[in-house]
Amino acid sequence: MIFGYVPLAQAHLDKSDPSPPVTIKIIARRFEFQPKTITVHKGQPVKLVITSVDVDHGFAIRDFNVKEKIKAHTTRVIEFTPDKTGRFRFYCSIYCGDGHEDMEGELIVTEEQSSSDDASRMQVTFDENAPGVVIVESNGERIRIDTSKKTVTSISPRPEPVEEAMPQTHEEQEAARVADDSRKRESEPYDYRLVNVPTPKRVLRHSLNLYFTHRFSEPVRPLRESARDLLGLDSFSVSSLGLFYGITDKLYVSAYRSPLCQVALCKTIEIGVGYHWLDEGGRSPLALSTYASMEGDNNFTGNYTYNLQAMLGRSVTKYAHVFFSPAVHINSNGQHRFNPKPEDLFLPFLPEATIQLPQHTVSFGFGVDVRVRPNTSLLFEYTPRVGFKLGLIEPIFNDSFTAIQGFKQTTEAEIGFGIERRIGRHSFSLTFSNTQTTTTSRYNSSNFGLPPKRFIIGFNLYRRFFR
Numbered sequence: 195m196i197f198g199y200v201p202l203a204q205a206h207l208d209k210s211d212p213s214p215p216v217t218i219k220i221i222a223r224r225f226e227f228q229p230k231t232i233t234v235h236k237g238q239p240v241k242l243v244i245t246s247v248d249v250d251h252g253f254a255i256r257d258f259n260v261k262e263k264i265k266a267h268t269t270r271v272i273e274f275t276p277d278k279t280g281r282f283r284f285y286c287s288i289y290c291g292d293g294h295e296d297m298e299g300e301l302i303v304t305e306e307q308s309s310s311d312d313a314s315r316m317q318v319t320f321d322e323n324a325p326g327v328v329i330v331e332s333n334g335e336r337i338r339i340d341t342s343k344k345t346v347t348s349i350s351p352r353p354e355p356v357e358e359a360m361p362q363t364h365e366e367q368e369a370a371r372v373a374d375d376s377r378k379r380e381s382e383p384y385d386y387r388l389v390n391v392p393t394p395k396r397v398l399r400h401s402l403n404l405y406f407t408h409r410f411s412e413p414v415r416p417l418r419e420s421a422r423d424l425l426g427l428d429s430f431s432v433s434s435l436g437l438f439y440g441i442t443d444k445l446y447v448s449a450y451r452s453p454l455c456q457v458a459l460c461k462t463i464e465i466g467v468g469y470h471w472l473d474e475g476g477r478s479p480l481a482l483s484t485y486a487s488m489e490g491d492n493n494f495t496g497n498y499t500y501n502l503q504a505m506l507g508r509s510v511t512k513y514a515h516v517f518f519s520p521a522v523h524i525n526s527n528g529q530h531r532f533n534p535k536p537e538d539l540f541l542p543f544l545p546e547a548t549i550q551l552p553q554h555t556v557s558f559g560f561g562v563d564v565r566v567r568p569n570t571s572l573l574f575e576y577t578p579r580v581g582f583k584l585g586l587i588e589p590i591f592n593d594s595f596t597a598i599q600g601f602k603q604t605t606e607a608e609i610g611f612g613i614e615r616r617i618g619r620h621s622f623s624l625t626f627s628n629t630q631t632t633t634t635s636r637y638n639s640s641n642f643g644l645p646p647k648r649f650i651i652g653f654n655l656y657r658r659f660f661r
């Protein structure tokens with residue numbers, strides 16, 4: 195096929211006032227408009243016939259106050275008359291998935307129509323397989339002219355590109371890879387974590403991701419009980435910051451710091467490496483990633499814990515995903531540092547503590563993500579565990595409350611729930627959980643020993659850069 199821009203002055207219709215609207219057909223699909231570039235003339239009415247071939251999309255041109263919704267599998271006609279020349283961005287104004295922000299194009303408005311302009315935006319293709327056949331394309335309209343049979347047929351809109359075509363140039367390969375990423379990401383309409391439990395979501399190659407968690411310390415209480423402490427929101431809070439980076443589309447590294455400081459636990463830094471093994475789909479019924487990390491207290495200077503974790507995810511329906519994340523936490527009570535010591539409880543006169551807690555932990559994170567809107571999900575998770583459990587350590591008094599007989603540990607498995615909203619490269623979750631701890635070896639236990647009916651408010655924030 196030969197593509198070329200050929201002056202076709204004779205094709206130009208005689209202009210008479212008022213000028214008839216120019217009709218342009220546009221296909222909207224995740225995550226592109228076709229054609230991507232539209233050229234029109236100042237003062238000439240434009241009629242855009244936009245068809246969505248998949249989900250709901252929007253079509254907006256801020257400079258001409260155009261903003262319409264195109265429902266899934268419907269066509270919408272938008273009419274306007276450009277009154278200024280220039281290049282104007284048009285874009286999808288309704289969130290349609292991860293990649294939506296790339297769904298845009300350009301409207302070029304040139305000076306008043308003249309015959310030479312008109313010709314310059316026509317594209318003429320000779321069909322090599324059929325001699326004497328010319329395809330003329332202008333603003334999305336395609337006409338097939340068979341000079342031997344003397345027939346003219348309309349063949350718009352442009353046919354879909356053949357998907358199986360082997361990409362040739364580097365740019366085409368890159369474009370194919372990005373499109374492939376979009377499809378994979380679309381099969382993962384969930385985030386890297388629910389509240390604390392991680393998911394097998396793929397970290398994109400060369401993407402730098404910022405992860406911010408915030409947890410208040412006071413449990414949520416009704417306003418009448420906490421008027422001075424608005425739902426616990428005035429209380430002391432812990433803000434942790436993490437970064438993770440995709441070295442390839444499968445391998446990523448991460449670093450995370452939690453400033454939480456309590457007995458035997460303070461200013462933890464976690465450094466980890468993860469690998470994405472499988473996407474759900476094709477032969478794999480599950481998405482699978484694994485993760486290994488090391489945590490050190492006091493800014494990674496001691497009290498090391500080692501974590502090995504698997505993240506499995508599976509869609510149940512189009513809108514619901516279930517997750518399972520088993521993990522081994524080696525030395526989660528290393529040096530038996532969480533065993534009660536009388537001086538930590540401000541009871542230095544007591545004999546040595548009488549409970550010995552286990553040294554390692556195995557945890558089992560279960561989770562659900564239910565998409566209730568295209569970009570909003572409800573989250574729930576539950577993480578029972580065996581072995582060492584973080585919790586509250588309290589003295590046991592004798593019957594007359596005159597002496598302490600020993601200690602007991604109150605501990606609760608982690609429960610969390612929340613609501614997540616994704617906007618392009620951002621996501622925000624409002625969370626409720628019974629723990630302030632967020633590192634891999636700690637999130638599975640409530641550091642307060644709070645029963646599940648007493649939750650603390652928090653939020654998670656993700657931001658992806660560079661991709």
Ligand SMILES: [Cu+2]
Binds near residue numbers: 291294
């Ligand atoms: Cu969109």
